[in-house]
Each structure stands twice: as C-alpha cells, then as structure tokens.
Amino acid sequence: MDAIILQILNGLDKGSAYALIALGLTLIFGTLGVVNFAHGALFMIGAFVAVTVSRLLTLSHQVIDETRTDFLGNPLKVDVPYIYGWFGESTGAAIIDWAVPISILIAIPVMILIGVIMERGLIKHFYKRPHADQILVTFGLAIVLQEIIKYFYGANPIPTPAPQAFVGSFDFGALIGFDANSIIYPYWRLVYFGFSMVIITAVFAFLQFTTFGMVVRAGMADRETVGLLGINIDKRFTIMFGIAAAVAGLAGVMYTPINSPNYHMGMDFLVLSFVVVVVGGMGSLPGAVAAGFLLGILESFASMGAVIDLIPGINQVIIYLVAIVILLTRPRGLMGRKGVMEE
Amino acid sequence: MGILEVKGVGKRFGGLQALGDVNLSVQENSVHAIIGPNGAGKSTLLNVLVGKLIPDTGSVMFEGQSVLGRSPHEINQMGISRVFQTPEIFGDLTVMENIMIPCFAKRDGSYRLHAFETVLHEKELVAQAEQILIDVNMIDKREMHAASMSRGDKRRLEMAMCLVQEPKLLLLDEPTAGMARADTNNTIDLLKEINEKRDITMCIIEHDMHVVFSLAERITVLAQGTPLVEDIPEKIKGHPKVQEAYLGQAHG
Amino acid sequence: MLGLNKKDMNLLLLVAGLVIFAPFILNPFPEGSELAQFNAGYPDLMQRFVIFGIFAIGFNILFGLTGYLSFGHAAFLGVGSYAGVWMMKLLTMNVVPAIMISVVVAGLFSLLIGYISLRRSGIYFSILTLAFAQMSFALAYSVLTPLTGGETGLQLSLNDPRVLGISATETGSIPVTHFFGLEMRDSFELALGSWLFTFNAGYYLCAAVMLIAFYLSIRIFRSPFGMMLRAVKSNQQRMKYTGLNPKPYTLAAFVISGMYAGLAGGLMVSMDPLAGAERMFWTASGEVVLMAILGGAGTLIGPVLGAGLIKYMENILSKINSTILHEWFAFMPDGIEDVMVTLVYPFIGKGWHLTLGIMFMLVVIFLPGGLVEGGQRIARLFRRRGAKTDDSGAEQSQNTPAE
Numbered sequence: 001m002d003a004i005i006l007q008i009l010n011g012l013d014k015g016s017a018y019a020l021i022a023l024g025l026t027l028i029f030g031t032l033g034v035v036n037f038a039h040g041a042l043f044m045i046g047a048f049v050a051v052t053v054s055r056l057l058t059l060s061h062q063v064i065d066e067t068r069t070d071f072l073g074n075p076l077k078v079d080v081p082y083i084y085g086w087f088g089e090s091t092g093a094a095i096i097d098w099a100v101p102i103s104i105l106i107a108i109p110v111m112i113l114i115g116v117i118m119e120r121g122l123i124k125h126f127y128k129r130p131h132a133d134q135i136l137v138t139f140g141l142a143i144v145l146q147e148i149i150k151y152f153y154g155a156n157p158i159p160t161p162a163p164q165a166f167v168g169s170f171d172f173g174a175l176i177g178f179d180a181n182s183i184i185y186p187y188w189r190l191v192y193f194g195f196s197m198v199i200i201t202a203v204f205a206f207l208q209f210t211t212f213g214m215v216v217r218a219g220m221a222d223r224e225t226v227g228l229l230g231i232n233i234d235k236r237f238t239i240m241f242g243i244a245a246a247v248a249g250l251a252g253v254m255y256t257p258i259n260s261p262n263y264h265m266g267m268d269f270l271v272l273s274f275v276v277v278v279v280g281g282m283g284s285l286p287g288a289v290a291a292g293f294l295l296g297i298l299e300s301f302a303s304m305g306a307v308i309d310l311i312p313g314i315n316q317v318i319i320y321l322v323a324i325v326i327l328l329t330r331p332r333g334l335m336g337r338k339g340v341m342e343e
Numbered sequence: 344m345g346i347l348e349v350k351g352v353g354k355r356f357g358g359l360q361a362l363g364d365v366n367l368s369v370q371e372n373s374v375h376a377i378i379g380p381n382g383a384g385k386s387t388l389l390n391v392l393v394g395k396l397i398p399d400t401g402s403v404m405f406e407g408q409s410v411l412g413r414s415p416h417e418i419n420q421m422g423i424s425r426v427f428q429t430p431e432i433f434g435d436l437t438v439m440e441n442i443m444i445p446c447f448a449k450r451d452g453s454y455r456l457h458a459f460e461t462v463l464h465e466k467e468l469v470a471q472a473e474q475i476l477i478d479v480n481m482i483d484k485r486e487m488h489a490a491s492m493s494r495g496d497k498r499r500l501e502m503a504m505c506l507v508q509e510p511k512l513l514l515l516d517e518p519t520a521g522m523a524r525a526d527t528n529n530t531i532d533l534l535k536e537i538n539e540k541r542d543i544t545m546c547i548i549e550h551d552m553h554v555v556f557s558l559a560e561r562i563t564v565l566a567q568g569t570p571l572v573e574d575i576p577e578k579i580k581g582h583p584k585v586q587e588a589y590l591g592q593a594h595g
Numbered sequence: 596m597l598g599l600n601k602k603d604m605n606l607l608l609l610v611a612g613l614v615i616f617a618p619f620i621l622n623p624f625p626e627g628s629e630l631a632q633f634n635a636g637y638p639d640l641m642q643r644f645v646i647f648g649i650f651a652i653g654f655n656i657l658f659g660l661t662g663y664l665s666f667g668h669a670a671f672l673g674v675g676s677y678a679g680v681w682m683m684k685l686l687t688m689n690v691v692p693a694i695m696i697s698v699v700v701a702g703l704f705s706l707l708i709g710y711i712s713l714r715r716s717g718i719y720f721s722i723l724t725l726a727f728a729q730m731s732f733a734l735a736y737s738v739l740t741p742l743t744g745g746e747t748g749l750q751l752s753l754n755d756p757r758v759l760g761i762s763a764t765e766t767g768s769i770p771v772t773h774f775f776g777l778e779m780r781d782s783f784e785l786a787l788g789s790w791l792f793t794f795n796a797g798y799y800l801c802a803a804v805m806l807i808a809f810y811l812s813i814r815i816f817r818s819p820f821g822m823m824l825r826a827v828k829s830n831q832q833r834m835k836y837t838g839l840n841p842k843p844y845t846l847a848a849f850v851i852s853g854m855y856a857g858l859a860g861g862l863m864v865s866m867d868p869l870a871g872a873e874r875m876f877w878t879a880s881g882e883v884v885l886m887a888i889l890g891g892a893g894t895l896i897g898p899v900l901g902a903g904l905i906k907y908m909e910n911i912l913s914k915i916n917s918t919i920l921h922e923w924f925a926f927m928p929d930g931i932e933d934v935m936v937t938l939v940y941p942f943i944g945k946g947w948h949l950t951l952g953i954m955f956m957l958v959v960i961f962l963p964g965g966l967v968e969g970g971q972r973i974a975r976l977f978r979r980r981g982a983k984t985d986d987s988g989a990e991q992s993q994n995t996p997a998e
Contacts, residue, residue, distance in 0.1 A: 035718050125960070131718045132664045136888060137959045139881065143952030151941050151949065271729060271877060278722055313738030320726040320733075327715060327723055393836060419838035431836070435829040436822070444826055447819050448838040456847055458820040459811075461598055465819070504837065 002173055002182040007300045009172065013189040013258060015296020016196035017043075020251035021269055022276040022288035023203060024244035030220045030283035031237045034123055035131055037138035040270025041145040042245045045114065046252025047261035048149055049107040051158050054099035057083055098163045100256055107253045108246050115245025119238050142266065150263040162188040162257035188257050195254050199247060200289055206243075207285070216240055220283070275323040281336020291334060295319050344407075346371040346544050347392070347512060352401030354387055354568075361387040362398065362568045369512070369561075374538055374545045376555045379565035385548045388565070389516055392546075393425050394418040405512065416453045422511035428520055430497035432504065434490030438481060441489050441500055442472040445508045475507040479533075495526060506537065513537075515547040519554050531557050556580070603813050606895060610809055614802040617641055618792045625789035629922070635911055638782060638795030639866075643906050645798070645805040646862045651886040651898035652805075652812045653855020657848050658884070659893035660821060662828035664721045666880050667708070667728025671853040673735065673875030675701040675860025677742065680749045680870045687759040688770045690779065690800070690865035694858065701857020702850055709849035713842065728877055735872040748871030772865050774800055779866055797866045804862060808855060813895055815851070824848050856883075885955055891965025900966055905951065912947045 025039050060079035068076040084092040095102065122141065126134045161167065166187040173183030207213035219226045219233045226233050252261070259265065276295055280287030301307060302318040326333060349367035353360070362384045369375045377385050390396040392403060394415040403410045410418050419425075433441050446468040451457070463469060476482040479499050484492065489500060498518070505513055518534070519527045531554055537543055538558075549555050555562065555576070562579045564571040571584055579585055599607060613620065622636030635641070654668050675697035682693040712723040735743040743749055753763045757770075764770050772779045779797035786792075815821045823844045826834050831841050864870055873879070886905050891897025917940055924932040942950045962968050 122960075130662075132662065132721075133959060133963075135664065135718065135721060136884070137956055139884075140952050140956035140959055143948060144956065147946060147949035147952055151946055267878065271725060274722055275726060278719070313734055316733035316737050317730045320730040323726050324711070324723060324730075327719055327726075328711065331715060331719060414840070415835040416838050416840045419836055425836050431830060431833040433826050433829040433833060436825055440822055440825075443819075444822065444834075444839070445837045447823075451819075453838055453840040454843040456820060456843075458818050458847075458851075459598075459814050460819060461814075461817050462819050462822055463600075463817075464598075504833075508838070 002178045003304065006183045007304055008297055009183065009185050011297030011300035012193045012293070014299065015293035016193050017251050017255055017269065018273055018276045018296050019289045019292025020196050020199060021248050021273040022280060022292050023200065023285060024248045025273055025277045026280065026283055026285060026288040027244045028241055029277070030285070031216060031240045032123065032127065034126065035134050035138070037135050037270065038118070038142040038145065039248055040266030040273065041142040042111065042114070042248040043252040043269055044146060044149065044261065044263065044266030046107055046111060046249030047256050047265060048153060049110055049249065050100050050103040050253045050256045051153065051160055051261055053103040053106050054096070054160055057081065057096045057099050100160060100162055100253065103253045104250060107249045111246040111249030112242035115242035116238055118245070119241040123241070142270070146263045146266060153263065155263060157260035157262040159260045160256040166191055192254050192258065196251070199250060203243070203247060204285065212236060272319060275319055279323055279326050279333055281333025284333065284335040284337065287333055287335030295322065298322065345369045346406055347546065348404040350402045352391060352398045352403065354391065354396060354398045360568055365401070365568070365570055367563055367570065369544060369546055371544055372542050373560045374547065374558045376547050376549055376559035376562045377565060378549060378555055378562060383565040384568040385565055386516065389514055389548060392514060393423065420453055423514065424505035424508055424510035425514040426501055426505055426516060426518055428516045430494070430501040432489045432497055432501050436489055437485065438476070438487050438489055438500060439472060439485040441504055442475060442507055443468060445504045446472055449508045472507060475503045479503045495522070506541070509541070510543060512544045512546060515545060517549055518547065519549065519551055527551065527554060534558055597810065599813060603817065607810055607813060610896065610899065611806055614645060614806060617802070618794050622790065622792055626791050627789065632914060633911055635907055636793065638793055638798050640906065640910050641795070641798045642801050642866050644903050645801045646859050647886065647902040647906055648899040649805050649808045649862070650856055650859035650883050651890070651902040652808055653852040653859070654883045655887045655892060655898040656812060656815060656855065657852035658887055660824035660828065661845050661848050663716070663845060664884070665724040666721050666877060666884065667724035668852070668856050668883050669877070669879035670728035670731040670875045671701040671705050671856035672860040673731065673870070673872065674704045675857030676864045676870035676874055677749055679861040679864040680751070680868055683772065683864070683868055684751060684755040685758065687757060688772050690772050690774050693865055694861035697857045697861025698854050701860065702854040705850050705853020709846050709853065713845055713849060725877055728875060728880055732872055732875040735875060743872060745872070748869055751868050772868055801862050801866070804858065808858065809899065816895060820844070820847070885951065889955055889958055889965055891967030894964065894967040897965045897967040908947045908951060912943055912950070913945060915943045
C-alpha cells in the first residue's frame, strides 16, 4: 500500500509538468488550430527566466572586507550582491534564496510577451497552411530558440535551488499513519504539484467565469459564428496564445529545482507532452490535464521494481504504448470532442 | 430489372432520419434525375451509392451485385463513377496526369506496384487520355496545373476523368451549379451526347429544372428522405404533390 | 537511356559527376593554406555526405511524394545499423551481406510500423511514427542491450564467431570491413603541387550505391506509382472515387523509404562497424526532415543537396572559432573587427545549429520548394533579364515549358 502511494506521489510532479505543458498545447490547438512544436521551448525559456532572475539577484560587486585578510596579509576582497546594499544583508539573502518563486512574477509578463510576439510574428501566417507546415516551422523555431539559449547560457545544466525552507524531504508516510520512513517525499515536489493545481484551476476559472473566457470557448466551438457576431476573436486568440505560453513558462520556472535547466529540456518534454495531448484528446482542456497526471503516474508505476521484473523495459515505453493504443482505437483521445482530427 | 436497384434504404444521423425507405430503380442507358428541396436526402443517397456512407437498412444492387459494405474504390471498380458538386481533381498534378490516373485505375485495378515503368511509355493509355482531352476540347491545356484552371475547366476535367474510365453508371451531383446559362446549355448537350454515344447510364441530382427536364427520362422526387413520386418528366411537372413539396417552393 | 528522358539523364550524369569527382571538388584549397579548413574532401566526411544523401532521398520518396510527415525515420536507419553489425559479428566482414540484411530488416520493420501508423493521417501519423521511434530508441537503450549493446552501442569483438571469416587477425586485432577483399579504409592519395586529394575505397562504394539509389528514385518519381503517390498527397477522396486504394500505395512508399534508411544504416556500419542507440533518437529523425525540406521536398536532387549542406555545416562550419574569425576580419580597424566578430560568432562554430534553424524556418516560410526552388527562381530571374536584351532568346525561353 505504501509503495503504491509513493508511486502515485512520484508520478505527480512529472504529471504536473506534462499537464501544464499539454494544457497550453491543447489550448493553442483548440483556439488557433495550430500544432505548436515550439511549445517545449517555451517551457525551457520559462526555466531560464528563473536562471536569469537568480543571476540578476546575485549580481555582485567586490568589497574589501577589512576584518579578514588573505594569506599574504592583504585585506580580502569579497563579492557582495548589490541587493545587500539596497535591502540589508538578511532581507537581501532571503530574496536571493527565494529567487525561483520570485521569478514567477517576472515570468508571467515575459512569457505572455514572447507568446504574443510568436503568434503575431510567425504563427499567424500559418493558419491557412497544412498541419505539416505548422509542425515544420514551429520545429524550426524550437531549434532557433534553444540555440539562442545555448549561446547565452552554455550547454551545461545550471543548478537553480529551491528556497532553503523547501529543500529536503519529509516523511509523508508517518503523516498519514504508515510506518516511519516508508514514504519519503521532497517538499518541493509537493509545492510543484500544488502550484500546478493552482495554475490549472486559474486557467479553467478564467475560461469558465470571465466574459473573455466565454468568448474564447465559443470561438473554439464555432469560430465563424463568433466572428459574425462582430467580436474580434483573433485578438482574443492571440492573448490566449500568450496565456498558453505563460502556463508553459511557469511550469518551467517551478521545475528548475527538480531538474537543473539545460537548453534541450524543452525538446525532452515536448515529445511526451504531445503524446499527452493526443491521449487526452486534441483540443480538450480537461483531457490534457487528466492525461498528464494519468501518464505521469502510470510512468512512475511502470518504474516499480516488481513491474519491471514482470515486463522488462516497460518503464521506458509505457507512455508511447498507451499513446499508440489510444490513437488506434480512439483517435479523438480520452475526452476529445467527436470529429476533431478524426478521419 | 434496372442496372441500379435501391430497396428500402434508410439512414439515421442521431435523431435525424436522413433517408427513410428509399426505393429507386435506374434503367440501363437512361438518364434518371433525383430532385427535391434542400435537406431532402439527395446527397446522403448519393453518398450511400458510392460507399461513403453505409445505410442502416435496405439494399443497393448494381448489376445484380450488392454494393453495401464495399469501399468507394471497389464500387468505382464495379463501374460507378461520380462527379462532385465542387470539382474533385488532383490539383497539384497536370491535366494530362489527372486523366492518366483513371486510365491506370481502369487497366490495373485498385492497386498495382508499377514503380519502374514510366508513365509516358504507356503509349496505349496516353493515346486514350489524349483522345478524351480532344473530346472535351482541353488538349491544349494538357500540361497545365489542374489547380490553376477556371472552375468550368475543372468541371470538364473531372467529367473527362470519369468518362475515360467508361463507367456503366455516372453519378452527377449538381453538374451545372453556379454556371451561366450558356455554360449550362453546353453541359446539357455534352451530357446528352455522352448518354447517347457512350451508352452510359446517368443518375443526376439537380436543382435547375431546365437541366432536369431537358435531360431526364425519369424523375424521382425526394422529400424528407423518402421518395414522393417517380415518373416521366411530363407527369412530374403537373403532379400536385410535387408542386406542393418542391416546385411551388422553388418557383415562389 | 536507362529508361530516363534527356533532362533526368542529364541530372543523373550531373550527380554522378559530382560524386565521382568529389575528392577534387571538395578539396579546392591547397594544403596548409588558410582556407584549407574549408576542405571537405576527407573520406570520413565524404562518406557521410553520400550516406545521408541516401537517407534523405528515401525520406523524400515518402514525404515529398505523399506528404506524410514521418518523425521516426531514424528508427529504420538504426535498426539497419544493428542488423549490419550483427551480420559482421556472425558471418563475415564482407560488407555486401551486411548491407543486404540491413535493407531487409529495415524493410520488415518499416512494414510493421507503417502498417500501424498509416491507419491515421496528418499530425496523428507524425505522432505515431514519433512514438514508435522513441519506443525503439528506449528499448534499444535499455532492455534490448543484449541485442544492441545498450549505452555503449553494438561493437565487434575478438570473440565474434564470423563463420565465413576470421574472428581475429594474426596480429590479434579485429578484422576490418571489406568488399570482396577490398578494404573499406584503403585510400589512395594523390598530391598535385600543394593540393592533396584522397580517394577512399569506402567512399566510392557508398557513392556507387548512392548513384543506384538516386537512379531508382528518379524511376520511382517518373513511374505510374510515383504519380499515384502524388495523387495521394493531392486528393485522396478523388483517388478513392477513381477506383484506387491509397493505402497500399502509401504503405509501399513507407516501406521503400524505410529500406532506403536501412541501406544508409548498413553503409554506415560498413564504413565504421559500430551502431549506437542515439542514431534512433527522434532528433536524428528530425535531421532528415531538415535535410529533405531544406534542399527541396518533392524534388529529385533537393534532398541530396540538403544532406550535403547540413553535413558540411555540421563538420566544417562548426569548427570555425573566434580566433579564425579575428583573422578573417583582421583587415578591418580594430573596433569594427571586434563588432563583426561578435555579430558573426553566434552563427558559426558551435552555433551552427542556430544558422541551420534560421535557414530552415526561412525555407519553410518563403521557399516551400527548398533550395532547389530558390535556385530555379534565381535562374528564371536571370533568364528574364537576358530576355529583355535579346528578343529571340525570350521566344525560346517561352517555348521551353511546353516541351
């Protein structure tokens, strides 16, 4: 029992990332009808926003520390972040410690801006072209974006730690009445799961309860009619692209403490996110979320020793296997609308 | 016994009864028109005949063989060709290639891996294709990209693609829709000629009564998915039921 | 001749000329000169040019003709590589059986994957092929280690049986690959003045195979089969109502292009008998997509050009570092020199992928016919310019398309 709970928990953080990226992908597909291969790159850019913010916060100048000397007896020069000078040492250190959560505030406008530029500057011109062309041009864009990041940040992963308060693990098993040390779970992963739930809820609430969201949903169902009503649906869809980019970016920001960001992390997640979207149903928002968590948890179950002993290698292929079965038996996915992308 | 026998065909989409108990008998070498107001089920019936839709009930026999459950390409190989309302052609290919493809389909069946022959070395088929292009007066356009032609030329090309297969039954879905009067008359002449010279049975769906009464030997009137009446054109014109269901509406 | 019309024959002869004289053409700069680093005429790279050319030609038969975008073609190349190495481990170091088994195994594998994937079209087909390829990669990397060598890759060893050959040479090393006794690593070097040209046996074997592959692709393009494949891309609905079944045509194209990929994989291990799982990773499939589209999908020679261009960038452009750049711009005043180096630097050396990505995007946006279309447009521009000055020339150029 405890092993099962542990696997479910382990699946949650990856599942959260899948769900967030897939949510944006399916939002873009549902609103604009575009298959965006550059969506993984947006996830990656989000992670590097966090890297950038933490670097900016630790920008330092050299100060001579009179109290200490080096081995020659000269006064020692130490790097002191500018931020210490502005907020005092303890507040400054706390701000640096909380760099990743602070990045969220920066990432939202940055990602929306990037998303809007992408849509207006490039994707807009591909609405009428075949899906293959959309895949190709966004694939090219993904390469360009990741190479730009690589140029500025190098090829190596950049460790970006979580705030001190969330480093380490806690004994989840003991909390819910199991033996001590049976279920150990890192704090940050729980934070990540909670964060993703907040984002997902926010996106759904936005679409459900605001007039803007209602128009967008109506547009997803029947674009022409909404256009005939004199509503500028294109503008709203552009903003939706920005929001989808922001969701992917935030998923990336918060993922940095789990996996040190590198320039190709977007491509790594992209393929799996596409699989998630397809399993959930192209254009279905609840489908993307459900499939994201489902596949994340399924993947983690398949990694259990007992399962691998039974079917070797299943942990490596389970997600693809599910996708293939779904595509062949129920091409509209778990929750997709009938007729969407069906032959 | 007609070349095409439709018996008791019904088709339901969710709550909508698109076709209910349709009976139709098309005689060999005749021109049979199916008319009816919008939503009468004409297109649904056509889609059943070519294998795009499978009806819930009933049978469709062509030359004594059932077409139900066969895929569109098998039905075409039985000798049924279809002209679409908006021309369906191979837009990326040249006019000549558009004609060559049905020539190959006629000779080689629905699939043959002829990967190391050369299209233009098939002299017999090339001659056949050139002849049909002369017949429809398009030989000077043979190297043109099909997509770059006018709508009228695309229709003629599609017709030629069907004719070159020498079908036994040609289904036409509003062949004159959107045409000017002069073009419509040309098309009527062309279809008459095809019917008489090539012995091709035709089943035609049409809104334009001028076309229907100039061509058809028998007319079936569909309304709300069921045949209202089937008769020769003279009788249809004066038929009170038809007046009520269709003609009155169309003229009004 | 050979069942080709004059234009196609000229194209084939042009490509033949290019690959036969590649050791000269690719080594235009004398040894030791500053520009020698742009010489690409060394055996290893020339082999890669033609092998990836074959891969791209095959991919183009599927994508260029039918429009079905496969994102998993590297899987067939990888499977072909493994099969080839196994043939060398078990049977003989002669490359012929290895290449043959590569083609056959890749063909069978693509038949299986194609049969399943082609039940869907459009983006779903792309994702299915992607999923299958990723699955193959993951399996080759983990559970199938006894068959694939896992992380280290599949290598030859001194303990291999090699029933028709020898397990180890007299000196105790692993025997080398050969073509009926002609060792693939054999090279003949020709020094002309300060130029050095290398003629490598392995390269010429690959080049010969590539010419055959190219010839076959021309025949396929001009065949009724090729026409049917273009019909699949253009209008499947009309195809069905014309009495043709698109499925077997598309599957045949898929299998043929899978066999081309297997052939490329077989040649790869014939030159260097080592097969690794990374060859099957989806970015490797993405690379062949880039090659075909950059050069010109649906054109005959485009994919070959695309493969050559990308491999050239990968191997030559990537070597340029900032020192070399400084040398180039040395004639400029210091300040401007630094600016120029800073501007150019991101696009070359390790940043060559950036250049590739930008070029690819430009091609997809503006030149759907790839570099071949670009070339044609430029040629047309010049022809029109020429026509303005010479009226009789204009008449001729108007007549050519009708021929």
